[in-house]
Amino acid sequence: xxxxxxxxxxxxxxxxxxxxxxxxxxxxxxxxxxxxxxxxxxxxxxxxxxxxxxxxxxxxxxxxxxxxxxxxxxxxxxxxxxxxxxxxxxxxxxxxxxxxxxxxxxxxxxxxxxxxxxxxxxxxxxxxxxxxxxxxxxxxxxxxxxxxxxxxx
Numbered sequence: 001x002x003x004x005x006x007x008x009x010x011x012x013x014x015x016x017x018x019x020x021x022x023x024x025x026x027x028x029x030x031x032x033x034x035x036x037x038x039x040x041x042x043x044x045x046x047x048x049x050x051x052x053x054x055x056x057x058x059x060x061x062x063x064x065x066x067x068x069x070x071x072x073x074x075x076x077x078x079x080x081x082x083x084x085x086x087x088x089x090x091x092x093x094x095x096x097x098x099x100x101x102x103x104x105x106x107x108x109x110x111x112x113x114x115x116x117x118x119x120x121x122x123x124x125x126x127x128x129x130x131x132x133x134x135x136x137x138x139x140x141x142x143x144x145x146x147x148x149x150x151x152x153x
Contacts, residue, residue, distance in 0.1 A: 001093075003100045006058035006070070008048060014058055014070045015042050021083040025122045034143025042081070047072075056080060059101055061093050071097040076105040079117040095130050102153070113153065118146035127151075 006014050019042060027035055040046065050056035061069035061084075069084040071094075079101070084093045098115075106112050119127050121138065124147050128134075132149040139146060 001096070002062045003059055003096060004062070006060045008051065010060060010067070011047060011051065011058065012044055013067055014060055015044055015047060017067055017070050017085060018042055018081055018083045021085060024086060026120050029121055030145065031143050034140075034145065037142040037144055050074075057101070057104075059097060059104075061097055063088070069093040069097050071101050073101045073105065073115075076109060077112055077115055079115060082117070082123070094126060098130060098151075102151075106153075114150050115153075116148065116150050118144075119149050121145050121147070124149070 019039070022038060022042075026038070030038075047056065051058065056072050056074050058070060058072045058081075060067050068088040070081060071079065072081040074080045079098070082094055082097060084097075102112075102115055105115075116135075117127060117132065119132070124134070127149050130151065132151045135148040135150055137147070139148070
């Protein structure tokens with residue numbers, strides 16, 4: 001297993017993985033507005049701009065050169081995307097992706113003491129197992145259902 005930063009060349013493949021997993025686990029729970037909001041958010045052109053401006057950074061987990069998981073962190077403290085292909089769930093890949101991304105940002109800014117995420121309904125328990133704590137009840141904005149969570153370290 002290898003985890004490395006994802007550049008512009010690998011970004012399209014990473015976003016395809018994100019959509020594949022979202023479609024499987026989240027679309028059945030979302031209204032159409034939420035699906036469209038998410039689809040727009042992960043649009044390649046939108047993400048390339050965020051990556052080029054340094055607003056978002058991606059890492060991928062590869063097994064034998066096959067992308068199995070992706071994380072994107074916005075401005076060092078907020079997980080914007082964390083997706084692992086279905087057949088690779090429960091192998092610790094999400095936890096390793098979080099660790100690599102958080103460690104990278106902590107090396108850049110030692111004052112970072114926590115990371116946040118707006119978890120989808122499906123992933124709340126996954127985040128809890130990694131030590132994240134809900135900050136309140138589930139919310140819905142622009143059709144997107146989420147629970148704000150925080151991991152302190």
